[in-house]
Amino acid sequence: MSGRKQFIQQIGLMAGAFSVNSLFNQLHAAEISSANNKVKNLSPINVATDEDYWSVIQQAYTVSPNIINLNNGGVSPSPRVVQEAVERYNKLTNEGPSYFMWEILDQGREPLREKLASLAGCNKEEIVINRNATEALNTVILGLDLKAGDEVIGCKLDYPNHMNAWKQRAMRDGIVYKQLNFNFPVENDDEIVAAFENAITPKTKIIHVTHVINWVGQILPVRKISDMAHRHGLEVVCDGAHSFALLDFKIPDLGCDYFATSLHKFLSAPIGSGMMWIRQDKISKIWPLLANGDPRGTNIRKFETLGTRSFPIEQGIGEAINFQLAIGNKRKEERVRYLKNYWAEQVINIPRVKIKTSLKSAYSCAICGVSIDGIGPRELERILFNNYKIHTVPIDYENVSCVRVTPHVYTRLPELDKFVRAIGEIAAKK
Structure with missing residues (x-):
């Protein structure tokens, strides 16, 4: 056994989020497994009303009894196992930051990328680990090769940070940013798809669509919009901040070309964690938001040239995935x-x-x-x-x-x- 591997085992890092000795397995696995066995023959809709089952899940959180938090659309609390993972890795980091960050914790990104890809139903070479949906979508929006006169179709009810990114491109590069508006709720997919399609002109290049509208929770028919857009030769940028790890889907099912989410919402990952997905054949065409030595390369990791980051937060995502999988998406x-x-x-x-x-x-x-x-x-x-x-x-x-x-x-x-x-x-x- 090498000296480094032996040292890593001694300090307990081999017991990561995806090992049999994960914190999830230590803290929650037995209780949730027992609860799962009791409802294994029930449909997800029937389990939804089983208060005994969900009481086990509720006990894994440490939320304040002094307020009733009904703003989980902004940011969600993490279960105790995720909090403890972050604390554990933060303490370790501070025992010798440059060594434990770069030589040890940095090696945990690839297993995490693989697990996120599995949860998202895609190739791990399409996944970027970052800080939130805003960072991810700004990477795509500001990284696309668009020229003056090119048109982008979005919606006035998209998330403000993403609208502002398109507006900046309009001011800086002269693109035309067109925004639809809807009186939600709309319970007709064809009406929504038609609104986007009717706005297309020969100059349109991109459709920006929000999977779940953050203001009122309207779910948009992203797959139908994507299929329509591709028939017109357009690309689709999808904001999935409020859908990932809540709705039961795989990213490729949406048919979009670019997808972004904040993992600190419904995945209950550490606050300040996010993910970007770029279809593999599109990676080379997007300029990184933060400069990389190979900006036109095909390696998805070119988008992670952040420098010093919070390794404890990053590694805490793994335990959130364990918690998610134990419950089940549906x-x-x-x-x-x-x-x-x-x-x-x-x-x-x-x-x-x-x-x-x-x-x-x-x-x-x-x-x-x-x-x-x-x-x-x-x-x-x-x-x-x-x-x-x-x-x-x-x-x-x-x-x-x-x-x-x-x-x-x-x-x-x-x-x-x-x-x-x-x-x-x-x-x-x-």
């Missing part, structure tokens, strides 16, 4: 959709209350907007927090005016019951 999707419908179906008939999101499974999952006539979004958000300690997000943007509510797998039904009571009480007061 079970998670159905549970979170059930939680959204659980509260929304109770408030939808309360006088003055309006739901701003479709409750059909094809068009929404976790995120749902709610408003009360006569009460602005910011006032409603303030009342919910000050009077009930319920944390939500006020949305007052374009044609969307509501409070955004997003549960996660750790959310308990009594918390949603309190939210339903709060909405009813607030609606009855004015």
Whole structure:
């Protein structure tokens, strides 16, 4: 055995996230495995309503009992196993940063890339590990070879950071950035696809599509949009910040050319972790956001020339993947959709209350907007927090005016019951 390998074993690094001695196996595997065995003959939809099963998952989180967090669309808490992995690697790093970071932890990126690729259903040579969807999409948007007059079609309800990246390209390079608008919810795929198709001209090069609209949770038919775009010879950039590790899909299923997500949302990975996917035959054409020695190369790693980064955060992603796989993608999707419908179906008939999101499974999952006539979004958000300690997000943007509510797998039904009571009480007061 080499001296280095022996040393690594001595300090415990061989017990990484993907070994039999992973922290997940030490902390949660037995309990979740037992829970899984009890529901193994049930469909994901039936498991979604099994509170005994989900109580096991809930116990893996360390969320504050002092507030009810219904803003998991922004950033989600990590389960305890992910937190402990980050702490473990952070302590190790500080015992000798330049050695443990570059000589030891840096070697963990390739196994992590492989596991992320497996979860995403793609080739590991198409996966980039970065910090969030904004960084990933800015890499693609600012890295595409576009010239003055080239047109890009997006939507006014895309995420602001990504719209701003396209606007910067318009200011800097003279491209034409066209934005559609929709009055969501829209429960007709053909209507959405047609809106994008009708905006295409001979100068159009790119369609930018958001898989799940962050403001109100509308799910867009990305595959249908991609197929249509490719028939016109266009490329598709997809923002999957609110879909990855929540909806049960594989990235290639979407048919897009570029995809980005934030892993600290529904994967519950460490805060400040993200992923980019670029179809392998497109890698060489994208300039890295941060300069690399081979900017036109075909190696996906050219996009990871970040320099010093948080290795503990990066390695903590592995334990989040373990946690995700233990639950199962489809079970998670159905549970979170059930939680959204659980509260929304109770408030939808309360006088003055309006739901701003479709409750059909094809068009929404976790995120749902709610408003009360006569009460602005910011006032409603303030009342919910000050009077009930319920944390939500006020949305007052374009044609969307509501409070955004997003549960996660750790959310308990009594918390949603309190939210339903709060909405009813607030609606009855004015």
